[in-house]
Amino acid sequence: MLLPTLALAADIDGRQLSPLWGVPFAGILLSIAIMPLVLPQFWHHHYGKVAAAWALAFLLPFAALFGVGQAGVALAHVMLAEYIPFVILLTALFTVSGGIYIRGNLHGSPALNTAILAIGAVLASFMGTTGASMLLIRPLIRANDNRKHKAHVVVFFIFIVSNIGGSLTPLGDPPLFLGFLKGVEFFWTVRTLLPETLFLLGALLVIFYALDSWYYHRHEEIVPVDPTPDSRAIGFDGGRNFGLLAVVIGLVLLSGVWKSPVSFNVAGTEVGLPGLVRDLGLVVVIFLSLKVTPDSVHADNQFSWAPMLEVAKLFAGIFLTIIPVIAMLRSGVDGPFGAVIAAVTRPDGSPDPAAYFWATGLLSSFLDNAPTYLVFFNTAGGDAKVLMTTLAPTLAAISAGAVFMGANSYIGNAPNLMVKAIAEDRGVRMPSFFGYLVWSFGILTPLFVVVTWIWFL
8 A cells, every 4th residue: 555556457448347347346345344244153254255255256257358367467466566565564563563562551531541542643643543553452452441331442543543643644644655655745744734633633532532431430331350450560561663663664764765767577567676675674574573572562462463364355355356446436537437536626627625525535435545545636637746736725635535534434444444353352342334334424424524614615
């Protein structure tokens, strides 16, 4: 997700595709939404096979119509240019963050929970939403393990730390990093999106504090015996991983700043030297973290590969099945989704920031928000200098929609699904796919309407 995302979709003429090519993508989304509810045991043991089946539902017809060679190129491109770098980065952040243990027993009062969410929001723009989420979700769950109701704490954590908090720098969220690679200045987002971000974070923290206080003061909310003892002082174990986390951030920045003409053609996919150095460096970081982290830290953190495996398997299917969907979006007003593109343009031909905000946001809620950002970035002209000046409201709307509304569903942004998996692995009964949509629609949508009215109309 942190590559320029030169997807194969750009090489497919979306105008020649039928909307039926979107069925596999819709199928995997519905599977993620419905199967955990109606077939929980089957889903738990076979979700990887389900994702693979939907991927084959795209690849096999594609091979039959366009040739096995073209299907192989498609598979190689999405794996080398998108999926493998995506998984390597997430694995590095997951491993390094999992090697840092915040010891001691924090007690999950409304004030403490709100403070952790606020700290996470700040960290998200500097160490990425994935890094901040993986660092703080475990101590937050542990702090609330003596409470009866805690799913709402994780839901607001996804809203604030895993999404909206990452809106101020290109390090925060993949869409903004792609904009940085396209020529958007590093500090443009913080100068432009700071008011909208502060409004949303402030409103969400106030709403959370009120809701958490209501739960906290209910009868029998606190369990009689706290599962986590108070015997250890507050502090950090596995501190060497903070240095490795800085290396991860440095490698990601390096890949965006370093321009090299050296590239390698692998099965028709150009692999640039900066990206290759970044990915190899991240693999080294993963092994170093596993080597220098004491076993006791992983044991205390209840470190498990299960959440990472779930994300890796499901997103493999998503990355493949999304190819024709992005192609149809890229084909503009002449493509099957031409109505979406036409909806963001005013009658005089100028871009409509409010329409861009909602179109980018709604698609980012269910598609991968990084390529969705690129689609509308290019739809608005694709010239970073113009978009940062003359069309600054439009670029702000695209950026805000991609980052903010990634919180609308579990699959809008990769950390969402990872946080959900970790929470469930720790025994938290998280809302279903549709249950989460109720939370996001009821809380986030009114706030997004206010943001539109104040900044984008």
